[in-house]
Amino acid sequence: MTDIKSGTNPLFLRTDEIMQAIELLFFAYRDFTGEPDELLAEYSFGRAHHRVIHFVGRHPGITVSELLLILRITKQSLSRVLGQLIREGFIRQTPGPVDRRQRLLKLTTKGQELDDKLFDVQRQRIVRAYKESGAEAVAGFRSVLLNMMEENDRKRFSR
Amino acid sequence: MTDIKSGTNPLFLRTDEIMQAIELLFFAYRDFTGEPDELLAEYSFGRAHHRVIHFVGRHPGITVSELLLILRITKQSLSRVLGQLIREGFIRQTPGPVDRRQRLLKLTTKGQELDDKLFDVQRQRIVRAYKESGAEAVAGFRSVLLNMMEENDRKRFSR
DNA sequence: ATTTTATGTCAGTCATGTTGACTTATCTAT
DNA sequence: ATAGATAAGTCAACATGACTGACATAAAAT
Numbered sequence: 001m002t003d004i005k006s007g008t009n010p011l012f013l014r015t016d017e018i019m020q021a022i023e024l025l026f027f028a029y030r031d032f033t034g035e036p037d038e039l040l041a042e043y044s045f046g047r048a049h050h051r052v053i054h055f056v057g058r059h060p061g062i063t064v065s066e067l068l069l070i071l072r073i074t075k076q077s078l079s080r081v082l083g084q085l086i087r088e089g090f091i092r093q094t095p096g097p098v099d100r101r102q103r104l105l106k107l108t109t110k111g112q113e114l115d116d117k118l119f120d121v122q123r124q125r126i127v128r129a130y131k132e133s134g135a136e137a138v139a140g141f142r143s144v145l146l147n148m149m150e151e152n153d154r155k156r157f158s159r
Numbered sequence: 160m161t162d163i164k165s166g167t168n169p170l171f172l173r174t175d176e177i178m179q180a181i182e183l184l185f186f187a188y189r190d191f192t193g194e195p196d197e198l199l200a201e202y203s204f205g206r207a208h209h210r211v212i213h214f215v216g217r218h219p220g221i222t223v224s225e226l227l228l229i230l231r232i233t234k235q236s237l238s239r240v241l242g243q244l245i246r247e248g249f250i251r252q253t254p255g256p257v258d259r260r261q262r263l264l265k266l267t268t269k270g271q272e273l274d275d276k277l278f279d280v281q282r283q284r285i286v287r288a289y290k291e292s293g294a295e296a297v298a299g300f301r302s303v304l305l306n307m308m309e310e311n312d313r314k315r316f317s318r
Numbered sequence: 319a320t321t322t323t324a325t326g327t328c329a330g331t332c333a334t335g336t337t338g339a340c341t342t343a344t345c346t347a348t
Numbered sequence: 349a350t351a352g353a354t355a356a357g358t359c360a361a362c363a364t365g366a367c368t369g370a371c372a373t374a375a376a377a378t
Binding site: 010011012013015017018019020021022023024025026027028029030031032051054058072119122123125126127128129130131132133134135136137138139140141142143144145146147148149150153156157 | 181278290291307308
């Protein structure tokens with residue numbers, strides 16, 4: 001409301017622009033997750049498995065609690081998908097060397113292969129979008145998404 | 160793989176950058192949907208209801224089939240949430256004036272009020288991100304997301 | 319020795335997606 | 349005029365991935 005009343009409201013903050021942002025996120029995210037979902041279905045896995053594989057792949061040796069903090073789900077929810085991934089040999093647990101209560105999570109070779117495949121389909125879509133938009137647009141994309149997320153998680157992206 | 164081998168691989172196409180893009184989308188989308196989800200919970204609604212309210216609000220008089228094409232869900236899935244929204248007085252149906260098989264969907268005043276509230280929480284987050292990033296970054300954000308979605312839906316965003 | 323923490327598990331529920339089969343009303347084309 | 353196609357709705361069964369709550373075990377911290 002403040003913006004609408006103000007006479008100095010920049011073009012990119014008009015109601016119509018904000019509405020478009022909402023839909024851009026909806027359509028882009030829908031298609032961004034579409035291809036991985038198809039691949040995962042071949043393994044009878046879902047998006048939840050993807051997220052676990054992704055973050056374990058990115059952070060080998062991550063603990064269950066750390067994973068829970070990132071994913072913001074309950075341990076019961078995580079337990080189901082993580083249990084499947086472990087039983088089917090995609091993820092391996094090893095006791096923490098310092099704190100033996102911890103279970104450090106790592107991808108097995110099989111898990112690494114699936115991670116690679118999943119990364120590859122997403123990489124192709126992103127590379128295409130990045131190439132078609134150019135380096136400057138990519139910087140803008142990064143900046144807006146960073147500022148859109150909770151401050152707490154922005155640290156992950158500092159370079 | 161092609162990119163990795165190539166000597167002319169721009170910085171913004173490196174594996175690490177692509178990986179960050181994947182996580183940027185995950186965290187930003189998670190937080191972008193978090194606040195609306197809380198608001199919806201007060202009405203015992205979920206994200207599915209939000210999407211219906213949003214697209215009916217944006218396209219008054221939209222038909223059920225058009226909505227199905229946008230949302231890419233089955234009519235049985237839509238039926239459940241749409242039925243609730245109609246029974247609880249958030250959406251009104253009127254027979255199509257030309258084709259009387261169609262049910263044209265519109266928000267009621269009550270539906271409009273919820274739509275406004277939902278828009279407002281999302282608007283605040285986007286305005287903040289946009290302001291902190293600047294007009295040029297916003298253009299880049301738009302461009303990358305547009306190129307990330309299926310070509311078919313890009314028409315919606317032409318200006 | 320006691321308490322806290324990290325993890326796991328059992329049980330039940332909910333939201334939202336799916337497939338498949340079938341109905342009704344209405345429009346379109348022969 | 350009638351036959352087929354289309355728009356919408358419904359019933360039933362099922363899967364996934366969230367949730368809450370209660371409880372168990374092992375190891376660390378106090």
